[in-house]
Amino acid sequence: MTVHAQAAPAKVPAVRLKITEIFHSIQGEGLTAGVPTVFVRLTGCPLRCSYCDTAYAFTGGEYVELPAILSRVAAFATSHVTVTGGEPLAQAGCLELLSALCDAGHQVSLETSGALDVAPVDRRVVRVLDLKTPSSGECARNLYANLDLLQSGDQVKFVLTDRADYDWAVETARRYDIASRACVLFSPAFGLLDAATLADWMLADRLPFRLQLQLHKLLWGEVPGR
Structure with missing residues (x-):
């Protein structure tokens, strides 16, 4: 009787992602602002927003396999993790990684x-x-x-550079009734729109939305990895 050797099972390729940086910082935005958080910044983005503050993540980076990413995150011993970019879903x-x-x-x-x-x-x-406003170009x-x-718990952010962006964001949030499903965040583009001016507009219009400042930039300025 001839015995045929069984073929070895095909090796499943390891999941790997192109990573710009993994760092520990204070969450600067959203409902967990101020909470120590590990950030996993993926490389690459198909958009080119005019006010982008992470253009350094468009290119470069290094490929890292999923177990190594999890190990690097675990080393910070922090429960909160934010996956960002670039555009991570690209x-x-x-x-x-998220799962x-x-x-x-x-x-x-x-x-x-x-x-x-x-x-x-x-x-x-x-x-x-992050719904893109008209001034973003996207x-x-x-x-x-x-x-x-x-x-419940999700958030929708509008980054605003001027009054036209603000009016568009108000109309869009109301048209889609976003506040009934998620937290709506209005954020002044850093260095482009005065935060107090935005606050005055929101108060005058009695908006049930949340003003968001980028806490990490107030602490450390525009420094990558912070």
Whole structure:
């Protein structure tokens, strides 16, 4: 009787992502502002917003396999983790990273432009959608179907540079009734719109939204990795 050797199972390629930086800082934005957080910044972004403050993450970076990323995050012994970019969802492995971080017991948030579909994102992840305003030059890229996927705890951010952005953001938030599904954050573009002016506009219009300042920039300025 002839015995045929069984073929070895195909090796599954390891999940790896291109990483710009992994660092420990204070969360500067959103509902957990002020909370110590580990940031995993993925490399690459298909958008080119006029006010982008992380253009250094468009290129470069290094490929890191998923277990090594989890190990580097765990070394900081911090429960909160934010996956950001660039645009993190531009990398297919981001979905597995998010789920793996949740499985490891972290409280995970995703900072995304909202231009890419968030439907596949693990439901345990807090999604922070950055809807692009007219002055960004990328307003046409907003995927408004994402708003139908919002759940309790999610956040929608508008970065504003002027009154035209503000008026557009107010109208958009009201048209889609975003505040009934998620926290709405109005953030002045750093160095472009005075925060007190934005606060005055919001108070005058009795908006049920939240003014957001970038706490990390108030502490350390525009320093990468902070």
